[in-house]
Amino acid sequence: MKVTVFGIGYVGLVQAAVLADAGHSVCCVDIDESKIDALKQGVIPIFEPGLAAIVKENYQAGRLVFTTDPEQGVDFGELQFIAVGTPPDEDGSADLQYVLAVAETIALHMKSHKIIIDKSTVPVGTADRVAEKIKATLIQGNKAALEFDVVSNPEFLKEGAAVNDCKKPDRIIIGTDSSHAENAMRELYAPFNRNRDRIIVMDVRSAELTKYAANCMLATKISFMNEMSNLAEKLGADIEMVRQGIGADERIGYHFIYPGCGYGGSCFPKDVQALVRTANSIGYEAQILKSVEAVNAAQKYKIIEYINHYFKDGVQGKTFALWGLAFKPNTDDMREAPSRVIMEALWEMGARVHAFDPEAMEEAQRIYQGREHLSLMGTKEAALKQADALIICTEWQNFRAPDFEVIKQQLKYPVIFDGRNLYQPKTVEKYGLDYFSIGRQS
Numbered sequence: 001m002k003v004t005v006f007g008i009g010y011v012g013l014v015q016a017a018v019l020a021d022a023g024h025s026v027c028c029v030d031i032d033e034s035k036i037d038a039l040k041q042g043v044i045p046i047f048e049p050g051l052a053a054i055v056k057e058n059y060q061a062g063r064l065v066f067t068t069d070p071e072q073g074v075d076f077g078e079l080q081f082i083a084v085g086t087p088p089d090e091d092g093s094a095d096l097q098y099v100l101a102v103a104e105t106i107a108l109h110m111k112s113h114k115i116i117i118d119k120s121t122v123p124v125g126t127a128d129r130v131a132e133k134i135k136a137t138l139i140q141g142n143k144a145a146l147e148f149d150v151v152s153n154p155e156f157l158k159e160g161a162a163v164n165d166c167k168k169p170d171r172i173i174i175g176t177d178s179s180h181a182e183n184a185m186r187e188l189y190a191p192f193n194r195n196r197d198r199i200i201v202m203d204v205r206s207a208e209l210t211k212y213a214a215n216c217m218l219a220t221k222i223s224f225m226n227e228m229s230n231l232a233e234k235l236g237a238d239i240e241m242v243r244q245g246i247g248a249d250e251r252i253g254y255h256f257i258y259p260g261c262g263y264g265g266s267c268f269p270k271d272v273q274a275l276v277r278t279a280n281s282i283g284y285e286a287q288i289l290k291s292v293e294a295v296n297a298a299q300k301y302k303i304i305e306y307i308n309h310y311f312k313d314g315v316q317g318k319t320f321a322l323w324g325l326a327f328k329p330n331t332d333d334m335r336e337a338p339s340r341v342i343m344e345a346l347w348e349m350g351a352r353v354h355a356f357d358p359e360a361m362e363e364a365q366r367i368y369q370g371r372e373h374l375s376l377m378g379t380k381e382a383a384l385k386q387a388d389a390l391i392i393c394t395e396w397q398n399f400r401a402p403d404f405e406v407i408k409q410q411l412k413y414p415v416i417f418d419g420r421n422l423y424q425p426k427t428v429e430k431y432g433l434d435y436f437s438i439g440r441q442s
C-alpha cells in the first residue's frame with residue numbers, strides 16, 4: 001500500500017520504517033529540512049536499536065521517500081498518518097496546533113478520498129477536531145464534495161524497544177466507524193497481525209482514551225510501588241521482597257512494579273498531566289492521577305533526601321559521581337529524567353557532578369552546555385575519580401556488576417545512593433560501602 005507519514009519524529013520515523021520494511025511504500029514528510037537531508041544521507045536523528053539499519057535499507061530500496069513538500073506527501077498515499085508532536089501547553093494540556101496544521105495541509109492539497117490517521121497521542125475528541133478542520137478547509141477551497149475518514153490509531157512503542165514493539169505489537173487499536181477505513185487499516189497491518197488477531201476495532205473516542213488509559217495505568221503502578229517503598233522504608237520492610245511477593249499474583253504481575261527514583265520520559269509525565277487537564281475541562285477531578293503525578297514528583301527528590309541525611313553538614317563543594325543520565329536504559333532521551341532533577345538540586349546546594357551515561361552524553365552536553373558544575377566523563381570509572389560519593393539514576397546493564405573494590409578506593413566517602421535498586425545491600429556492604437537504595441533498610 002502507499003502510505004504518507006507527516007512528522008518524522010520518534011513515532012513517525014519508527015512507524016514509517018517498519019511499514020516500509022514490511023513491503024509498503026512510505027512517503028515521510030517533515031518541515032525540518034535539515035532533518036530530511038540528514039535522513040537521506042542515512043543520519044538518524046535518534047538512538048533506537050535496529051532503526052538505522054531498516055531506514056537505510058528501505059530508503060535504498062526505494063520503499064522510503066523523504067520530502068519537505070507537503071503536496072507530494074498528500075498526493076502519495078490514500079493513507080495519511082499524522083505523527084507530529086503534541087507538546088504540553090503551559091497548563092499541561094496537549095498542544096494540538098501541529099496536528100491541526102497537518103490536517104489543514106492535507107485538506108489543502110487533497111484531490112481524492114483520504115484516510116487520515118491520528119498516530120500522535122491526542123486528547124479524546126481530537127479526531128473530531130481534525131475532521132472539522134479538514135471539512136472547513138475543503139469548503140473554503142471549493143472542494144466540499146471530497147470525502148475522507150479520520151481514524152484514531154494510537155501507538156504503544158517503548159523507547160529503546162520501539163522497532164520491535166512496532167513489528168510485534170501486543171494490540172493494534174483502530175478507532176473508526178467507517179468500514180472502508182477499517183478494511184484499509186486491516187490491510188495495512190496484515191503483516192503484523194499473523195498467528196493471532198491483534199486488531200481491536202472500536203469507536204474513535206474509545207481508541208483515543210485507550211492510549212491515555214494505558215499509560216496512566218502503567219504510571220499508576222509505578223507511583224503505587226514508590227508509595228509502598230516509602231512505607232516499607234519507614235516500617236522496616238524491604239520493598240524488593242514485597243515486589244516479589246505481590247508480583248507472583250498473576251492478577252498483579254511482575255511488570256512495571258519496580259520502585260525507583262521516579263518515572264520520566266516524554267510520555268508518562270505528559271500523558272498523566274494531559275488526562276488530568278482533560279478531566280478538569282469536563283468538570284471531573286481525576287484524584288488518582290493527580291496523586292500519581294504528585295508521588296512521582298516527590299520521588300525524584302528521594303536520592304536528595306538520602307544525601308542530606310548522610311551529609312549532615314551539607315554538600316557545598318562536594319563532588320558526586322552520577323551514573324545514568326537517560327530516563328531509562330537503551331535510550332539517549334533525557335526528557336523528564338530523574339537525573340536532571342537530582343543534578344539540578346545538587347548544583348543548587350553547591351555540589352559538583354561527574355556524570356556518565358552510555359548513550360546520553362551528547363544530549364547532556366546539548367542541554368547543559370557550559371554548565372559550570374557538570375563534568376561529562378568518558379567512562380563510569382572516570383566519573384568516580386575525585387568524587388565524594390556515587391549516585392545511580394538509570395539501570396543500564398553496564399552498571400549492574402561494577403567493581404566495588406574500585407568504587408570503594410575511589411570515593412572519598414564510601415557511599416552509594418542507588419535510585420534503581422541494582423544491588424543486594426549485603427553485597428555492597430561487604431565491601432565496606434554504605435548503601436542507600438529505594439524502600440530498603442540501609
Ligand code: UGA
Pocket residue numbers: 121155156157158159160215218222255256257258259260261262263264265266267268327328
Ligand atoms: C511508555 C509506555 O511504556 C509505552 O507503552 C508507550 O507507548 C509510550 O510510553 C508512549 O506513550 O509513547 P516509554 O516512555 O518509552 O514508554 O518508557 P517506559 O519503558 O514505559 O518507562 C517509563 C519510565 O518509567 C522510565 O523512567 C522507567 O525508569 C520508569 N519505570 C518503569 C519505573 O520506574 N518502574 C517500572 O517498574 C517501570
